[in-house]
Amino acid sequence: MITSLTAAEIATKLRTKELSAPEVTQAYLDRIASEDEKYGAFLAIDGERAMAQANEAQKQLDAGTATALTGVPVAIKDNISTEGIETTCASKILKGYIPPYDATVIRKLSEAGAITIGKTNLDEFAMGSSTETSAFKLSRNPWDTSRTPGGSSGGSTVAVAANMAPVSLGSDTGGSIRLPASFCGVVGFKPTYGRCSRFGLVAFASSLDQIGPLAKTVEDAAIISNVITGHCSQDSTSIPDSQISISDLKKGSLKGMKLAFPKEMYGDGTDPAVREATEFALDELRREGVEITEISIPTIPLGVTTYYIIAPAEASSNLGRFDGVRYGPRSEGQGHIDVVAKTRADGFGHEVKARIMIGTYALSAGYYDAFYLRAQQVRAMMTQQFNDAFKEFDLVVSPTAPVVAFPLGAMSQDPMQLKLLDYCTIPANMGGFPAISLQAGFAHGLPVGLQLMGPQMGDEKLLQAAFAVERVFETQRKSPPIP
Amino acid sequence: MAISLDEVRHVAKLARLDLQESEVMSLQTELNALLGHFSDIQALSLHDLEPILHASNLVNVWSDDFVAPSLRRESALKNAPVSKAGLFLVPMIIED
Amino acid sequence: MANYVCSVGMEVHAELATKSKMFCRCQVAFGGEPNTRTCPVCLGLPGAMPVPNRVAIEMVIKTALALNCKIAMNSIFHRKNYFYPDLPKGYQVSQYGEENPLGYHGYLDIPAAGGGTKRIGIRRVHLEEDTGKLMHLPSGGSGVDYNRAGTPLMEIVTDFPPDIHNGDEAKEYMTQLRQILLYLGVCDGKMEEGSMRCEPNISIRPEGQEELGVKSELKNLNSFRSVQLGIAFEVRRQSAMLDAGEKVLQETRGWNEQKESSFAMRLKEAENDYRYFPCPDLVPMQFTEDYVECLRSNLPELPLAKFMRYQKEFGLNDYDANLLTSDVEWARWFEEAIQKGGEPKAICNWMNSEFAKLINEEGILARQSKITPEHLVQLTNLIADGTISGKIAKKVFMDAYQTGKMPAELVKESGSTQITDDSAVRPIIEAVLAANPDVVEKYKSGQQSVRGFLVGQIMRESQGRANPAVVNKLLEELLQ
Numbered sequence A: 001m002i003t004s005l006t007a008a009e010i011a012t013k014l015r016t017k018e019l020s021a022p023e024v025t026q027a028y029l030d031r032i033a034s035e036d037e038k039y040g041a042f043l044a045i046d047g048e049r050a051m052a053q054a055n056e057a058q059k060q061l062d063a064g065t066a067t068a069l070t071g072v073p074v075a076i077k078d079n080i081s082t083e084g085i086e087t088t089c090a091s092k093i094l095k096g097y098i099p100p101y102d103a104t105v106i107r108k109l110s111e112a113g114a115i116t117i118g119k120t121n122l123d124e125f126a127m128g129s130s131t132e133t134s135a136f137k138l139s140r141n142p143w144d145t146s147r148t149p150g151g152s153s154g155g156s157t158v159a160v161a162a163n164m165a166p167v168s169l170g171s172d173t174g175g176s177i178r179l180p181a182s183f184c185g186v187v188g189f190k191p192t193y194g195r196c197s198r199f200g201l202v203a204f205a206s207s208l209d210q211i212g213p214l215a216k217t218v219e220d221a222a223i224i225s226n227v228i229t230g231h232c233s234q235d236s237t238s239i240p241d242s243q244i245s246i247s248d249l250k251k252g253s254l255k256g257m258k259l260a261f262p263k264e265m266y267g268d269g270t271d272p273a274v275r276e277a278t279e280f281a282l283d284e285l286r287r288e289g290v291e292i293t294e295i296s297i298p299t300i301p302l303g304v305t306t307y308y309i310i311a312p313a314e315a316s317s318n319l320g321r322f323d324g325v326r327y328g329p330r331s332e333g334q335g336h337i338d339v340v341a342k343t344r345a346d347g348f349g350h351e352v353k354a355r356i357m358i359g360t361y362a363l364s365a366g367y368y369d370a371f372y373l374r375a376q377q378v379r380a381m382m383t384q385q386f387n388d389a390f391k392e393f394d395l396v397v398s399p400t401a402p403v404v405a406f407p408l409g410a411m412s413q414d415p416m417q418l419k420l421l422d423y424c425t426i427p428a429n430m431g432g433f434p435a436i437s438l439q440a441g442f443a444h445g446l447p448v449g450l451q452l453m454g455p456q457m458g459d460e461k462l463l464q465a466a467f468a469v470e471r472v473f474e475t476q477r478k479s480p481p482i483p
Numbered sequence B: 001m002a003i004s005l006d007e008v009r010h011v012a013k014l015a016r017l018d019l020q021e022s023e024v025m026s027l028q029t030e031l032n033a034l035l036g037h038f039s040d041i042q043a044l045s046l047h048d049l050e051p052i053l054h055a056s057n058l059v060n061v062w063s064d065d066f067v068a069p070s071l072r073r074e075s076a077l078k079n080a081p082v083s084k085a086g087l088f089l090v091p092m093i094i095e096d
Numbered sequence C: 001m002a003n004y005v006c007s008v009g010m011e012v013h014a015e016l017a018t019k020s021k022m023f024c025r026c027q028v029a030f031g032g033e034p035n036t037r038t039c040p041v042c043l044g045l046p047g048a049m050p051v052p053n054r055v056a057i058e059m060v061i062k063t064a065l066a067l068n069c070k071i072a073m074n075s076i077f078h079r080k081n082y083f084y085p086d087l088p089k090g091y092q093v094s095q096y097g098e099e100n101p102l103g104y105h106g107y108l109d110i111p112a113a114g115g116g117t118k119r120i121g122i123r124r125v126h127l128e129e130d131t132g133k134l135m136h137l138p139s140g141g142s143g144v145d146y147n148r149a150g151t152p153l154m155e156i157v158t159d160f161p162p163d164i165h166n167g168d169e170a171k172e173y174m175t176q177l178r179q180i181l182l183y184l185g186v187c188d189g190k191m192e193e194g195s196m197r198c199e200p201n202i203s204i205r206p207e208g209q210e211e212l213g214v215k216s217e218l219k220n221l222n223s224f225r226s227v228q229l230g231i232a233f234e235v236r237r238q239s240a241m242l243d244a245g246e247k248v249l250q251e252t253r254g255w256n257e258q259k260e261s262s263f264a265m266r267l268k269e270a271e272n273d274y275r276y277f278p279c280p281d282l283v284p285m286q287f288t289e290d291y292v293e294c295l296r297s298n299l300p301e302l303p304l305a306k307f308m309r310y311q312k313e314f315g316l317n318d319y320d321a322n323l324l325t326s327d328v329e330w331a332r333w334f335e336e337a338i339q340k341g342g343e344p345k346a347i348c349n350w351m352n353s354e355f356a357k358l359i360n361e362e363g364i365l366a367r368q369s370k371i372t373p374e375h376l377v378q379l380t381n382l383i384a385d386g387t388i389s390g391k392i393a394k395k396v397f398m399d400a401y402q403t404g405k406m407p408a409e410l411v412k413e414s415g416s417t418q419i420t421d422d423s424a425v426r427p428i429i430e431a432v433l434a435a436n437p438d439v440v441e442k443y444k445s446g447q448q449s450v451r452g453f454l455v456g457q458i459m460r461e462s463q464g465r466a467n468p469a470v471v472n473k474l475l476e477e478l479l480q
Helices: A007-015 A021-039 A047-063 A104-111 A154-161 A178-184 A218-228 A272-287 A300-321 A335-347 A350-363 A369-392 A415-422 A426-431 A459-472 B005-014 B021-042 B073-077 C054-066 C167-184 C224-243 C289-297 C303-314 C318-325 C328-339 C344-362 C373-384 C390-403 C407-414 C422-435 C437-444 C448-461 C468-479
Strands: A042-044 A073-077 A115-120 A167-172 A187-190 A210-215 A258-262 A291-295 A395-399 A435-443 A446-453 B087-090 C004-015 C078-081 C091-094 C103-111 C117-129 C133-136 C142-145 C152-158 C196-206 C216-219 C251-256 C261-267
Touching: A007 A021, A007 A047, A007 A218, A021 A047, A021 A073, A021 A115, A042 A154, A047 A115, A073 A154, A104 A115, A104 A218, A115 A154, A154 A167, A154 A178, A154 A210, A167 A187, A167 A218, A178 A187, A178 A435, A178 A446, A187 A218, A187 A459, A210 A218, A218 A435, A218 A459, A258 A369, A272 A291, A272 A395, A272 A435, A272 A446, A272 A459, A300 A350, A300 A369, A300 A415, A300 A426, A300 B021, A300 C078, A350 A369, A350 B005, A350 B021, A369 A395, A369 A426, A369 B021, A395 A459, A415 B021, A426 A446, A435 A459, A446 A459, B005 B021, C004 C167, C004 C224, C054 C103, C054 C117, C054 C152, C054 C167, C054 C289, C091 C117, C103 C167, C117 C167, C167 C196, C167 C224, C167 C303, C167 C328, C196 C224, C216 C224, C216 C261, C224 C251, C224 C261, C303 C318, C303 C328, C303 C344, C318 C328, C318 C344, C328 C344, C328 C373, C344 C373, C344 C390, C373 C390, C373 C407, C390 C407, C422 C437, C422 C448, C422 C468, C437 C448, C437 C468, C448 C468
Parallel strands: A073 A115, A073 A167, A258 A291, A258 A395, C216 C251
Antiparallel strands: A042 A115, A167 A210, A187 A210, A187 A435, A395 A446, A435 A446, B087 C142, C004 C152, C004 C196, C078 C091, C103 C117, C117 C152, C133 C142, C196 C216, C251 C261
């Protein structure tokens, strides 16, 4: 079946003419049409446009000018601006908004001949860890459709896990790529902050946001990240000339690799079964010659609090532009100020409003020093502690999430519990470190992700290691029970 | 540290959110729950630790001064809820 | 009635004369069809990101240096969060803090009323972005044009407590500041187009009282004159209130140019909570001593320095030096003429009299006229070497102004060179004497006053070309 192939396999078959680009795109469009009702991965599909792109890609393939992604469909998280395709961030406040421009990553993908297969569901403005705050639909975990796929990049993750796209783009502010990857048993990679242009990514928390791929394999993640990364003159935080090579991907060796395991990564909320699966995975790596040392990074438990000050503070400002003047629906009211207040109250969902409120409060007069400034100081301290660890160790390893995918609706009673889901993933955003989540075991019959984190700009080494680690778990790897 | 209902209303005004009373109540509860956790970092002694703005170490990222094409006006106005004669229209501005 | 002391704090906004906007590359221009110079960045579309304009940053540092400021070697941009329809992102990118603005703690010397100079403290010079423009519609609503949104804007704020104490000083401050901006080429200084805007804070207090009074902020001042009149009006208004035992309200007031009075716009509530924080989309600016020194050493000569140099180096008086330096283009024109060999005093006289008169009548700038510095250099040299008389020169200048022809060419064409040769002048004199024997008789009988008549006749016969000195000398001889 075409749709169970990896991106690398599709690319090969397209080049050997075993498959044609329109054939591949059609296969995914058909599968989405027949299966997505069950999974709720997509918010928008433009089949005609996708087929037009596929026909273009085929010309390139025929002309022999194809690149690694030519003719490969990619699903796009709906907080990434796509010219001519509705971009809503799963929020009512952007219902009907059709951007007049492409995000840099979209431009790069289309230059590489990739096919935009559709826009995927997310937590509203990427604020959430279960994709349940989407204003439009629920996304479901292909391993068990009564459970969450995680979030916020739930739709992009489900698209890959349920074979509705070979690869997809997500965004990660506190774990939004890695957490759903862990819950759905796929690969989720957040590059070093600044390696992938944020131009066109609707900002949640600008200093933490990073676009990255979701894929079936580390190789696919590397292929797509190679296309989407690189310096962008429209993003001031973009790192110059950051292209890395993936030709050496397979060079990574486990023998003698030095991993650090911060003991604080097992927080209070860690499910014992997840801990057990993680320990089991670490033992397997040890058997392959990996040196794993337990270390202490005392600031890890402060990550969630710090994150819940910094991210909402930035978000409260980033979301100030949604006032119903230039785009989006507008509510009725008495005069402009009232209209804006009502537009925002009607347009934003509860979680988004809550974060705007927290952020506004944290930045307001009299509280700035106590909250925002202190949080940035803790952030500095945490970054330093991780940098120290990276002086001694190649990578930091941990579970990706403290739990496995939970039933839909289960966490809504306890918002703070939901926030703790990002406990292990937040540090990578704080320090701008590259991090990847891989399927490395099971608990309660559901996938458990292992997270590898590298130093800034250590993406190549991280992907090499991830590739080798993926091999170790290959034999026990499972796929979700999908048709 | 706790936030009062009036403070919630004040913050909502700053954030320009016309909240229902029921939302004001529930947000008070949520904000207070979070503020409880904020005490984690209140207790730390951080002294003069230099805060970081973001993870990148870049400085002086600037563009040269040149003119690039703007959007066509139709594109700029296309998503506007109300526009006329090339302008985005808003209702009367009543200062409060 | 008490005597009051007035304090005026000046907040000046100057739009920088860059080609493109502060954070995107849309063109900076005045007017034009609404919403034709916008893009995802300056419209605040979801996902768009800012990239600062290097030239705008340099312009602000140059201005800060010219205003004797310290330069923030580490400086960042902040977000100032508030809602208004002309503000596309819900925040304005600006600079906050005491020592974070690109320039801080400087001063500007202005001419003082009783001679000498007065030092006006500058608190900060920072860089931000302009908003769009709101047009109030008859329907009661407003139309928004974002063409101006994102134009680089420099804010220059005077020290507190203020050094300026009346409208005249405020006007002088604005005049000097505008000159500096024009000299630096960082702003076109057009108050009527809003590219230079000024919002003074005015308060009065009884003489002897330390604490400053309640201030009002004045808006809609679109000329130097309105700055001067507006402040004077506010002082009178506030004085009358205090005299009557009333309290001055802290409010924003508008200036009505026609009625020459101010009107209440809105009461100032408690300070707005702008929730400033470092803009996470932008990275810090860091400057080296070398970089700043390089900018400093490349600063052009500023108005005050030029004024003093013209007096010292060229021996020009106060009045002439001031006229020449009050407009940087005028001063450049002058210097070009000097560089091309003109004699400063002569060039200056022609510029500030004939030339200024003609271009002012026509309402054009010096460089828009057909007269170039070369024209004036040649003309003054023709006078100096005696080729033409001052009187002829005026005619030649007029012709040159109209045709653009070089003075030497005009003189040659009309044959209006001066006749200095004795042998050429002598026959003319002899003819005039022969034609007026009665006058000659009168002169010889001691009536010296008729001599003027004879000179007039000789000049007329020579069509004004006879050199007056030669005429005098020969006439003396022939009348013996």
